[in-house]
Amino acid sequence: MNIDRREFLRLLGFASAAGLLPLNSRAANGDIYNLPTTGDVRLLHITDTHAQLKPIYFREPSVNLGFHDALGKPPHLTGLKLLEHFNIAPGSSLAHAFTCLNFTEAANKYGKVGGFSYLKTLVDRLRDDFGVNKTLLLDGGDTWQGSGTALWTRGKDMVEACNLLGVDVMTGHWEFTYRDSEVLENIAAFNGDFVAQNVKVKEDALFDGSPAYDEDSGHALKPYVIKSLGSRRVAIIGQAFPYTPVANPSRFIPDWTFGINDGDLQELVDEIRSAEKPDAVIVLSHNGMDVDLKMASRVTGVDAILGGHTHDGIPAPVEVKNAKGITLVTNAGSNGKFVGVLDLEFGAQGVSGYHYKLLPVFANFLKADPAMAGYIETMRKPWQSKLEEPLAVAGELLYRRGNFNGTFDQVICDALRAVNDAQISLSPGFRWGTSVLPGQSITMEHVLDQTCITYPETYVREMSGGDLKAILEDVGDNLFNPDPYYQQGGDMVRLGGLDYRFDPLQTMGQRVSEMTLDNGQKIEAGKNYKVAGWATVGSQSPGEPIWDTVATYLRDIKTVKIKKLNTPVLINAANNPGLV
């Protein structure tokens, strides 16, 4: 594996020395994607593309804190700590792909990443090189949501794009934020297998005639699929995001219940192993990497968990020991920026070896696939002028990803306060949302990239200081509970007009202190404040969609310069390897 990575770097070095980097021409620099093809089966893995059909910029986090068992280990490494851990040369294109270091400069040098027409070219090449009949393309979900066109077509533009891309098996999370009937329509239109062992029809709903894949087991969807790859057979079990009805509105999918359900997973793995006798058992997971690491230590008989949700671009798998062997755990980043390549070799006892790469999809290094490019342009046409409307200019780098407020979050929070004349604003800690470079025009499409959900309505309401503290503590515990099974995989709620101190090592109720307004005034538990926000999970809010609020604000200010980033003073985090 180390040799492969060195080889990768060496080839990148050649490309650089030959003057091929930075590239404006899409010259034949496919060498960096030239991998050994010695394994028996190849599993390609994309995840969390969030409907980004066109190439984008995506800044990896500078703050991705880990504590307790996760301290100093992947995925809780950022910047140089990540490069050191994975032996990646600083300043290289890989360093740019995996970290936020010198982001603007490096992004200008290496160009945009992802985009389905480039992804298609790369996926086809990785299939052709290895053998089409021995290769699978797996999609970890969060694919049918995240752009204006995905919302307006209720995910259907992405179903079609995935069919063109040739996705064989997928699972989901944001896919379940359309109405349940739409989810089932989309799954029916999808050419691959949509699998999820942990989505069940509630017993009373089943009784009332709600459709199920298997009425006896209660599975709402197919739990797994066996794929034949040459002479080998591989079981792919789906693990959807376990907390979908908690983190997202349950009102769209009232009949379905989720959960980690690792006991069920163990039973299913054992059953598949004994009844189907596959050569390998793979879990395609949307748990998030910390949950996957714990699950891998508890559930036996799984060769690899290919994971997503937490958007961690992790260059090499973590080998997790459990009672009966080792399970590989990977996480393949987000926004179409990476393709994971897991080549498995088989011996007498099943999987005997592997090679893994997480390949960055540099649009400048690849040719666009004409059929996919044509599809995307045609599909976007009716909305093109709306998407491309320039709203303002980025006076600095705008991004979201990180445990606390990113600059684009601050724009959203500032917009909420300004448009609604509120003292404080709240915005969800989603991990998706693309980055905008300084000097770039901020288009409506960029705003939609950050906000496009099926429950975008805004609200303005009075909240007490006590309520605000309770919200911060609740979300803080979802992020920093020492037990990964109690984490939901989002980042901290974003704030406008409110500062605080935050100690991730404390217990629930004790992490947040010294809450103050921007003017330094202390927040009082019993006093009411005017708060604006969006994305309410419990019930629909009455206000306009958030993207209209942000667009109004951006048109008004014309150039974005963040005056104040409402990010907390961190306690017990100074030397954390998850902090740049």
Added chain:
Amino acid sequence: MTVDGQSMKMNRRRFLGALLKGSACIAVATSLPRLAFAAWNEKAFKAETLEGALSNKYPGLEIVDSTALKLKAPAIAENGAVVPVSVKTDLPDVKSISLFVEKNPSPLAATFHLTPVNVADVSIRLRMGETSNLIAVVESGGKLHRAQQEVKVTIGGCGG
């Protein structure tokens, strides 16, 4: 076995429907006496602390933590008003299974009384006002066997 190419296997919904319509009387007739005669332990159900509920429910019995019972409950509740919980065990001679929600105003949430012919596998939905430990206790062999798990009741939102 097939009839006109159709599987004779009754699906779950039809089975449950048929059970309700056809067998309801029998089911009620056999289970009613136990419900009627099981003593309502008012002191235990009205106790406001976990210790009070436990000692009133099972006075004088030794409690041991056990892996011989499987408590199944969500780590994070989808809806605190109806948290699905199940308990099963292979322990012999199970007399009763009780569930306690530590932070509920009255922690003893339910007791199932079992006879020797019952399979010790019960499920129920509990109401939980806030994040709390959930404790399952199985009475078997003159001892109490305990398993517990935290169930988080969260405001929700802000996911990935």
